[in-house]
Amino acid sequence: MTNNNMYFVANWKMYGNQSSISSINNVIKLTKDKKFRKIRIVYCPPFTLLRSFVEKTKNSKIYVGAQNCHYEIEYGPHTGFINSKMIKDSGSKFVILGHSESRREGDQDKIINKKIKSALSSNLKIIFCIGETFNEKKNNQTKFVLNKQINVGLEKIKNFKNIIVAYEPVWSIGTGIIPKINDLEKQIYDIKKIIIKFWKLKNPKIIYGGSVNPKNIAELKKISSINGFLVGGASQNSKNFIDIIKKTIN
Numbered sequence: 001m002t003n004n005n006m007y008f009v010a011n012w013k014m015y016g017n018q019s020s021i022s023s024i025n026n027v028i029k030l031t032k033d034k035k036f037r038k039i040r041i042v043y044c045p046p047f048t049l050l051r052s053f054v055e056k057t058k059n060s061k062i063y064v065g066a067q068n069c070h071y072e073i074e075y076g077p078h079t080g081f082i083n084s085k086m087i088k089d090s091g092s093k094f095v096i097l098g099h100s101e102s103r104r105e106g107d108q109d110k111i112i113n114k115k116i117k118s119a120l121s122s123n124l125k126i127i128f129c130i131g132e133t134f135n136e137k138k139n140n141q142t143k144f145v146l147n148k149q150i151n152v153g154l155e156k157i158k159n160f161k162n163i164i165v166a167y168e169p170v171w172s173i174g175t176g177i178i179p180k181i182n183d184l185e186k187q188i189y190d191i192k193k194i195i196i197k198f199w200k201l202k203n204p205k206i207i208y209g210g211s212v213n214p215k216n217i218a219e220l221k222k223i224s225s226i227n228g229f230l231v232g233g234a235s236q237n238s239k240n241f242i243d244i245i246k247k248t249i250n
């Protein structure tokens with residue numbers, strides 16, 4: 001079941017250049033429509049486009065976020081990386097952490113935990129991704145894996161206010177396959193339960209990601225108490241992204 005305050009996060013991954021930026025004109029226009037006044041759109045382009053996105057969206061309600069950061073809060077000799085301070089300095093407000101594609105490149109739960117702490121101290125909002133692989137699902141380890149990712153990833157983090165959890169089954173990312181709604185309900189219920197128990201929150205924000213597209217959104221929006229969607233491939237085409245938003249909020 002959806003509501004008007006839904007998040008729509010566009011993860012552009014390693015795609016896009018300066019000439020791609022004008023493609024979001026129609027999305028900016030959409031946010032001026034009263035009907036979509038309350039939704040929260042977060043664009044997460046590659047680092048090279050953060051500043052241009054911030055400039056482009058400055059008179060709109062669209063937020064900008066990075067797709068990862070270094071765990072070190074201070075400036076330092078880390079060739080090839082940027083830290084949360086630099087993301088903040090670009091005018092961005094969000095950062096995706098724990099994405100399975102970053103985990104694949106070596107980000108482990110403990111490192112992700114340090115990154116989250118660093119991003120929180122830079123006053124960024126975090127989209128914290130968790131999800132099981134196909135093999136883990138096949139071996140009935142989903143609950144165990146999600147538990148571990150949450151417990152280690154969020155260890156010693158007291159304030160949950162600036163964290164949104166994105167449940168993204170790894171086997172669903174970029175494959176066109178989505179979980180059954182019943183399974184999603186269960187996973188999201190379990191995630192909420194852990195967070196409510198440890199952080200004493202009434203309503204933690206959980207979004208779903210993995211092959212969200214204009215064709216399956218009618219099905220996905222049936223998930224009760226979902227707070228939005230993280231959209232990868234389909235967000236790079238603004239027509240598809242707008243379609244997803246319009247079909248969710250109707």
Ligand code: PGA
Nearest residue numbers: 173174210211231232233
């Ligand atoms: P996808 O990506 O929508 O292309 O499956 C989602 C993600 O990686 O966050």
